[in-house]
Amino acid sequence: MKTEKNWLEWTMFAIGLALILGALGYLGHDALTMRDEPPHLVIELGAPAPRRHAFLVPVAVTNHGDATAEDVRIEVVLEAGGVRERGEIDMAFLPRAATRRGWVTFHRDPGAGKLVARVLGYESP
Amino acid sequence: MRSIQKSLQEYARGIAGGLLFSLPLLYTMEVWWTGFLAPPWRLLACVAGTFGLLLGYNHYVGIREDATFADVVVDSVEELGIGFLVAAGVLWLLGRVTLDMPVAEVIGKIVLEAMTVAIGVSVGTAQLGAGEEQDKGRGNGASGAGQGQDQSQDQRRAAGERPGEESVSFGGQVVIALCGAVLFAANVAPTEEIVMIAAEASPWRLIGMVLLSLVLAALILYYSDFIDARKHVRFDRRHDVLLGTVITYLIAFMASALILWFFGRFDGHMPSTCLAQTVVLGIAATLGASAGRLLLQ
Numbered sequence: 001m002k003t004e005k006n007w008l009e010w011t012m013f014a015i016g017l018a019l020i021l022g023a024l025g026y027l028g029h030d031a032l033t034m035r036d037e038p039p040h041l042v043i044e045l046g047a048p049a050p051r052r053h054a055f056l057v058p059v060a061v062t063n064h065g066d067a068t069a070e071d072v073r074i075e076v077v078l079e080a081g082g083v084r085e086r087g088e089i090d091m092a093f094l095p096r097a098a099t100r101r102g103w104v105t106f107h108r109d110p111g112a113g114k115l116v117a118r119v120l121g122y123e124s125p
Numbered sequence: 126m127r128s129i130q131k132s133l134q135e136y137a138r139g140i141a142g143g144l145l146f147s148l149p150l151l152y153t154m155e156v157w158w159t160g161f162l163a164p165p166w167r168l169l170a171c172v173a174g175t176f177g178l179l180l181g182y183n184h185y186v187g188i189r190e191d192a193t194f195a196d197v198v199v200d201s202v203e204e205l206g207i208g209f210l211v212a213a214g215v216l217w218l219l220g221r222v223t224l225d226m227p228v229a230e231v232i233g234k235i236v237l238e239a240m241t242v243a244i245g246v247s248v249g250t251a252q253l254g255a256g257e258e259q260d261k262g263r264g265n266g267a268s269g270a271g272q273g274q275d276q277s278q279d280q281r282r283a284a285g286e287r288p289g290e291e292s293v294s295f296g297g298q299v300v301i302a303l304c305g306a307v308l309f310a311a312n313v314a315p316t317e318e319i320v321m322i323a324a325e326a327s328p329w330r331l332i333g334m335v336l337l338s339l340v341l342a343a344l345i346l347y348y349s350d351f352i353d354a355r356k357h358v359r360f361d362r363r364h365d366v367l368l369g370t371v372i373t374y375l376i377a378f379m380a381s382a383l384i385l386w387f388f389g390r391f392d393g394h395m396p397s398t399c400l401a402q403t404v405v406l407g408i409a410a411t412l413g414a415s416a417g418r419l420l421l422q
Contacts, residue, residue, distance in 0.1 A: 004126040005199070008133070013199050016206020023209070023236050025173060030229060031165035066160055095161035095229035125162050 039069035041094065043117040045076065052106040057088055058114065062099040069094045069122035076104045080113025093125070126419075135250050139204065142249010143211050146308050147241040151215050155315035159388050160234030168236050171387050175240040179204055182247050182304050185297030186422060204250070206260060207242025209235060241311050248421055298357075298418060302373055305417015306380035310410035314384040320394075323401035331404050338377065338404075338411040343370040345415040353419050373418065377410035378403060384410075 005043070007020030046058030057076065063069055072091040077084060094100055150156050163171075179201040183192070207369070213235045216222045224229045313319060326334070345351050346358050347366050358369060382403045385391055391399045 006126050006129055008129050009127070009199075009203065012132075012136070012203045012206060016202040016204075016209070018204050019209040020172070020176075020202060023232060024169065026228070026232055027165040027172075027236070031169060034165060036266075055224060093158065095227060095230045098161075098230060099225075108201045125158070 035066050037066040038097075039063050040065035041065050041069060041072065041119045041122070043074060043119065045117055047077065048110040048115075049110070050108075051105075054107060055110055056103045056105055057087070057110055058094065058100045058101065058103055060099055061091065061094060061119075063094045063096050066094060066096050068125050070125040072122040073120040074117060075120050076115060076117045077116055078106050078108060078110050078113050080108050080110070083108070094122070101113055110119060135206070135254070136207065138253045139207055139246035139250040142247075142253055143208060143245035144215075145244040146245030146248065147212075147238065148215075149220065149312040150178055150241050150315070151212070151238055153312075153315055155317070155388070156220050156237060157216075157234055157305070159315060160237045161230040163233060163237065163387075163389055165229075165233075166315025167387065167389075168233060171240055172236060174383070174387075175243055176201060177206060178244060178300065178307065179247050181252075181297075181300035182244070182421075185294070185300055186251050189252055201247075204246045205239070205243045207246045208239040211246070212239035212242045233352050240306065244308055248304065248308065252421060299372075299376060301421050302376045302414040303380055305412040305421055306377045306410040307384060308417070310377075310381055310406055312382050313409050314381075315388040315392065315407055319385070319402055319405050320390065320398075323398055323405045326401055326405065331401055334404050334408055335374075338408050339370055341375055342373045342377070342411050342415045344419065346370065346373065351416070351419050353422065357419055357422055364407040373415050374407070374411055377414040378407050380414065381406040 040063065042061070042062050042064055044060045046060070049056045049058075049088050059074060059076065060074065061074060070093055072094050074089045074091070075085040076089070078087070085106050085108055087106060089102045089104055091102065154350060180197055183197045183200050183204075184194075213222065216234055216238060222234055344371055346354060382399075385399070385402055385406060390402060394402070
């Protein structure tokens with residue numbers, strides 16, 4: 001080498017090398033260990049919180065599958081005293097291992113009834 | 126040994142170049158989506174391909190005239206590293222990567238965005254600097270800088286005072302054209318518009334797009350007196366023009382297909398739609414390839 005590098009350039013080289021090897025290692029490991037499972041969505045409902053005109057129920061959805069789910073539609077049904085009230089929420093993308101959060105709202109107090117959540121459907125991107 | 130100040134200047138130019146060329150991609154949501162939609166082996170191929178382009182560009186154009194292969198590898202690793210850091214920083218600032226996201230999503234986004242940033246860093250370091258004895262490239266940096274300066278450079282060239290400025294070999298031309306095509310076409314490749322145009326275009330329109338690409342290549346390379354065209358392109362005979370135009374278009378076409386494949390734009394489409402998309406994006410790639418051959422030297 002004719003032009004000798006200074007310590008700054010060697011440091012940058014070391015950082016670059018570490019980043020590249022790290023990314024390659026991670027992606028390589030991922031490519032070898034990744035299965036081909038379809039999206040597997042699990043919903044968790046949080047504790048209802050009263051607001052002035054409605055009750056908010058936090059919804060967290062986690063994708064435990066290997067593929068991304070697109071346009072996820074989730075339905076939450078409240079059954080209280082023989083009356084059904086439906087809440088719905090859409091999520092654009094849910095990559096694997098990702099958790100997305102949102103809220104559904106109800107007129108009646110969810111604490112007085114039973115909440116049932118389910119994934120209505122989703123698309124393969 | 127280079128001074129610290131000089132290397133800092135080079136990094137600053139590299140970061141400026143990287144952002145100039147890749148900011149549109151950092152601001153495009155289809156690219157973020159590709160970051161988590163693309164399978165890991167495709168991202169690996171993307172990193173390998175980019176590193177290959179960096180090696181090629183640094184070998185043929187790079188900032189050091191007397192670079193050995195080891196120099197070229199070290200420079201390319203540095204540029205890729207800067208690409209990763211810049212992409213990660215900007216994506217974090219834009220709120221596109223956060224700590225509570227899955228690792229796969231964060232790494233996918235950063236890796237994908239870092240690739241064009243790194244090519245931009247390489248081009249920026251080599252092209253945006255002021256002419257110094259150690260630097261190759263077009264020396265005067267600013268393309269539109271005064272007529273007088275251009276003339277003096279022409280005179281020096283005519284007198285053969287700068288032997289390092291001889292025109293680059295065929296392989297070098299291919300690599301430089303590829304870099305130009307990738308840098309320019311990647312900005313529109315991930316958008317929905319390419320698929321939309323391709324799906325709606327009639328065969329006649331597609332043929333028209335191929336012809337437009339060829340005409341653009343010929344105009345830029347041979348007939349518009351583009352910057353330094355006389356230096357980098359042979360036009361002794363008519364068939365040089367024809368051959369050069371066709372080869373440039375072929376490179377652009379290949380680059381266009383590769384980028385579309387990287388962004389998953391071929392997934393689930395019929396071969397005819399894939400071909401149409403390649404032709405649509407081919408116009409952008411041709412502009413990048415032919416202008417790149419003249420500007421990125």
